[in-house]
Amino acid sequence: MSYFRCILFVCALIFSTFAHASVEVEVSGVEGDEYNNVMALLQIARLDENKSYAAYRVRYLHRQAPKDIKKALRPYGYYQVEVNAQLETVDYGWSASYQVSLNEPVRISQNSWKIKGDATDDKAFRKVIESSNLKEQERFIHSHYESVKSRLLSLASQRGYHDARFIEHNVEIDVEKNSAAINVVFDSGQRYKYGQITFEQDILDDELLQRYVPFEQGEGYNTQELSQLQIALGDSGYFSSVQVSPQWNESKQHRVPITVNSEPNFRNQYQYGIGYGTDTGARVRASINRRWVNTEGHQLRGTTQISEVESTVG
Template sequence: MLYIRCILIACSLFVSCLTFASVEVRVSGVDGKAYDNVMTLLQIARLNDSESYADYRVRYLHRQAPDDIQKALRPYGYYQVEVNAQLESVESGWVASYEVVLNEPARITKNSWIINGDASDDDVFLALLKNSDLKENQRFIHSQYEALKSRFLSLASRRGYHDAHFNKHDVEIDVDKNTANIDVIFESGQRYRFGSVTFEQDILNDDLLQRFVPFEQSDGYTSQELSNLQVALLDSGYFSQVQVTPRWNDSKKHHVPIDVKSTANYRNQYQYGIGYGTDTGARVSASLNRRWVNSEGHQLRGMTQVSQIESRIGANYIIPGQNPQSDYYRFNAEVSDKDNEGQESRLYRLGASSVVTMSKWRHEFGLSWQRDDFEIGETIGTSQFLIPHSSWNYMSADGRLNIDKGFRFDATLKAANDAVLSDANMASLELGFKAVLPLTERFRVLTRANLGATYIEDFNALPPSLRFFAGGDHSVRGYAYEQLGPEDDTGTVIGGRYLATASAEVDYRFKENWRIALFTDIGNAMIEPNEKLKQSVGFGIRWISPIGSIRLDLAQAIDEPDKPWRLHLTLGPDL
């Protein structure tokens, strides 16, 4: 009988251990990333609270919980953690509560980072140490220590310390004293330098390709310069694929040779387009780009466009300069026809220019000859001018298409002398300014201004292509394209000697890639500089497309309230 009773008691205990219940876990006294790490490493917290578990398993994991929590908090510098653990049986199962007392964290009492080798006087490495989050008397966070070690190795790889390694990397934690001693010795070795650059391709002369190389042989190696070389070659249009590889195994005297393997692009690029703009009306276009004419990398670009207002055909012959990714010589020829509200003209132009880029500045100077056959209002004429010209452009922006902050400045100077293939003495200056400024995360302010002045004794000798006009999508909205300025007796806008326009706009990003805008424009083209300026106001919507902002605006000329609201549709970047 006693034997049977013992068996029954054992069975009841076994059954009680197999009782199944759900578990709710509560942790207090810790937050942020430390809390997230606790919940990741706390085994009992990984139980699914929608499922049931055997009581013995819950009790076992509960006993392990203080160790789990203490281990989870050590990477954050807490080595004296106390945990008050409670396990309650409730109707729905179990509630496991853990009240965490962090106490004081371990603080850094020694922070020794010794750099041996060429990197010891490398300003980039010294700046890395200076800007590190690891400081004496600061809480020791293990992830910051590991991150700094990783940055050392990554920086060494990017800056040519190919043999770099840690001789020593120790952290000594004194739990009783709550201190952390960091002792690191980094051996950078000798810095590698650029060796010769070899191009594997068969379409261009090696002399031209060597001019794309942004570094000199024996310069200190950086992977960024190799990336710059790859981007420059791809942007040139000559190649569809470019691979730039350092040959570390072939290094001699710490000079690493560079291999550039490239795949030639299609030699001819054809483009066709159809579109509409409120300045141009409906238009169709076609272009041919001969990416390389010869082994010297010369390029030929031809373009034709037919639109309701202006049609043109032209060609540009491009010769790469000393710095071929940004400098070049250009020879161009163009014929255009224009018919716009009483203005009819045909322009023939030949020109040659040199373009040089220095940092964010771009300078173009050249010489062009043009002949105009024109009829504007009551004036019919033919003119020719040989025009030396020079222009400067500066642009700084935080992007190419979707710009939140940027600035642009343009200046163009032209002149002509009646003794040299010109019908009159002439001088002209044009200035342009644009800016995009952020107000908040969603609001921007966009401003622009344009000024122009021309000296010529007989204004009638100046062809329409050299006069100033206002009005249109990029000038004073609310007025038609080039329909703001002095008029003759027939009511035809004939253009002016002077130009002044400005715009202020505020837009708001109400949805990703969508903005609404309010704006006001002011300006005019004038014979005399003191004539009245005309103003307009309006609103619009913008879609930030993959090829630039598409803008749809409605504007009203407030100085002429009898004029209807005018629609403006444009495409392009904000600067």
């Protein structure tokens, strides 16, 4: 009889170990972006509440949960996090709860950003640094640090610092002192200037198209001015498509050639209309727009209207 009871006990133990049940997870003590990141990295929270899971898997993920939570909060400057974790069996399966104590965050003790190269005197770069959320004694948030780095590289690309790079970029975190020391050295290199401008088209004189260019050869490169040129040529009506491209591989002495590729528009545009007015009666209207007459870009527009009362030609 005792042997039979022992077998029943072992079977019950095995069943409880591998039984399946759903899991409900609750995290308190954090909110906002921090909470969202915790829930994204917390493995036990990613289990489907509508599914059942083996008991051994639930217990394992519960043991891992404090590590997941601490890892999720470090990018927001919290390195002294404490987690009170509890796992209980309930009617529907499991209930896991985690009470988070953030404690004192890591604060910026040093915020050193140095600009070298031609951008040393470019106020746009200094403005990026000064307008950032990185201030001494403020909580160190890793995404703010990466954002400034990204904006510096983006600005360098926009303003023609084609060889820009970070010589140094590191953050030293002292967990015991809750401090973060930022040390970044950004070398912009030499700023590129506009080289020769080439128009790839055969319907208009280059001299006419040159009037649309908002910069001069030898001036500092700026992608915004290239966008202005592309929009202006597109709005001229001469072309159906325009692409303005810097030829970095052909740069010499830090001067980058600019190529303007374009497709001509339909030379003639026709419009027709039929209507009725109390002053004109029934009327028919037709117009033609010749987008270019010659290589100098002259245009011709003609309109004809025939009605019961009056006909006009313009």
